Amino acid sequence: MTPLKLMVVEIAQLTPSIKKFVFAAANDDALPGWEAGAHLVFELPNGLHNAYSLANDPAERGRYVTAILREAGGKGGSIYMHDDIKVGDVLKVTGPQNNFPIEAAAKKHLLIAGGIGITPLLAMGYRLREMKADYHLHYCSKTAAETAFIDEVKAVFGAHVTFHHDGGDPSKGINLKEVLKSPDAGQNLYFCGPVGLLNAVRDASSHWPEGTVHFELFGSTRSAAEIAALAHEAGDDTFEVECVKSGITVSVPPNKSIMQVLWEHNIEVLYACEEGWCGNCKVGLISGKVDHRDEYLSEKERESAIQVCISRAAPGEKKIVLDI
Numbered sequence: 001m002t003p004l005k006l007m008v009v010e011i012a013q014l015t016p017s018i019k020k021f022v023f024a025a026a027n028d029d030a031l032p033g034w035e036a037g038a039h040l041v042f043e044l045p046n047g048l049h050n051a052y053s054l055a056n057d058p059a060e061r062g063r064y065v066t067a068i069l070r071e072a073g074g075k076g077g078s079i080y081m082h083d084d085i086k087v088g089d090v091l092k093v094t095g096p097q098n099n100f101p102i103e104a105a106a107k108k109h110l111l112i113a114g115g116i117g118i119t120p121l122l123a124m125g126y127r128l129r130e131m132k133a134d135y136h137l138h139y140c141s142k143t144a145a146e147t148a149f150i151d152e153v154k155a156v157f158g159a160h161v162t163f164h165h166d167g168g169d170p171s172k173g174i175n176l177k178e179v180l181k182s183p184d185a186g187q188n189l190y191f192c193g194p195v196g197l198l199n200a201v202r203d204a205s206s207h208w209p210e211g212t213v214h215f216e217l218f219g220s221t222r223s224a225a226e227i228a229a230l231a232h233e234a235g236d237d238t239f240e241v242e243c244v245k246s247g248i249t250v251s252v253p254p255n256k257s258i259m260q261v262l263w264e265h266n267i268e269v270l271y272a273c274e275e276g277w278c279g280n281c282k283v284g285l286i287s288g289k290v291d292h293r294d295e296y297l298s299e300k301e302r303e304s305a306i307q308v309c310i311s312r313a314a315p316g317e318k319k320i321v322l323d324i
């Protein structure tokens with residue numbers, strides 16, 4: 001994917017910790033089209049790669065809008081965006097890429113946003129309204145003042161939104177058991193938000209039919225120590241990766257990821273988290289047994305795909321074949 005150059009044309013403080021960023025093309029090129037649920041991967045000048053979902057109407061062609069939560073405990077990407085980026089700056093970006101699309105065959109759509117997780121779901125609201133679909137959003141946040149895009153959400157969703165303000169106490173927030181109790185035939189669920197709410201939504205929707213529940217992760221559900229252990233597990237073997245499209249076979253040693261070795265051979269892979277949760281480094285799997293260490297792919301998807309930032313050949317498997 002050829003990177004885009006985007007210029008920051010507007011920055012607005014939406015809540016005490018969330019800023020909205022509006023981008024336009026930095027040259028005369030038209031911006032690539034996109035669909036609701038898509039995100040951009042930003043190559044920040046401080047070396048970090050961060051993925052941010054698009055929040056505006058996908059029918060708009062002249063600008064991209066996203067919102068970013070300033071995370072003091074993060075890797076520094078969001079702090080950089082909040083503190084250093086200003087109007088007029090030009091950023092290198094890859095995408096738009098969509099790992100979180102609206103399910104076209106669904107008869108009903110239930111959306112749950114937690115905090116900053118509203119960004120892709122707001123874009124979905126524009127699209128579902130245009131489709132005249134049957135949809136409803138539950139939007140969870142601490143207070144009205146900490147609810148990003150609150151006026152825009154009201155305008156786009158109208159009667160199709162319920163706000164849940166818990167004041168910081170989840171026991172006073174959305175009643176997930178009730179909301180997710182009885183999925184209607186053909187209903188699909190889309191969730192985006194923080195890990196605690198994600199796990200609660202997962203638990204409360206575990207009885208929904210396979211393939212009807214969709215998540216966009218904004219962070220790992222694992223601890224830093226667990227991720228580090230997975231990235232280089234003691235006892236990992238060297239194995240080969242045959243790259244069919246590139247026509248080469250590479251060797252992956254225990255101390256490197258498949259993605260790192262692909263980079264060394266100038267094979268481009270889109271990435272952001274490097275921890276197995278964002279979905280960006282997904283590559284088609286043609287053959288070979290894989291030790292899937294990501295938390296992004298479903299069991300079904302694992303039959304034909306691999307997250308190359310973290311997953312490896314299964315123990316004893318000498319070679320896997322990838323569609324790259």
Ligand code: FES
Nearest residue numbers: 274278279281309
């Ligand atoms: S880079 Fe995020 S899953 Fe691999």
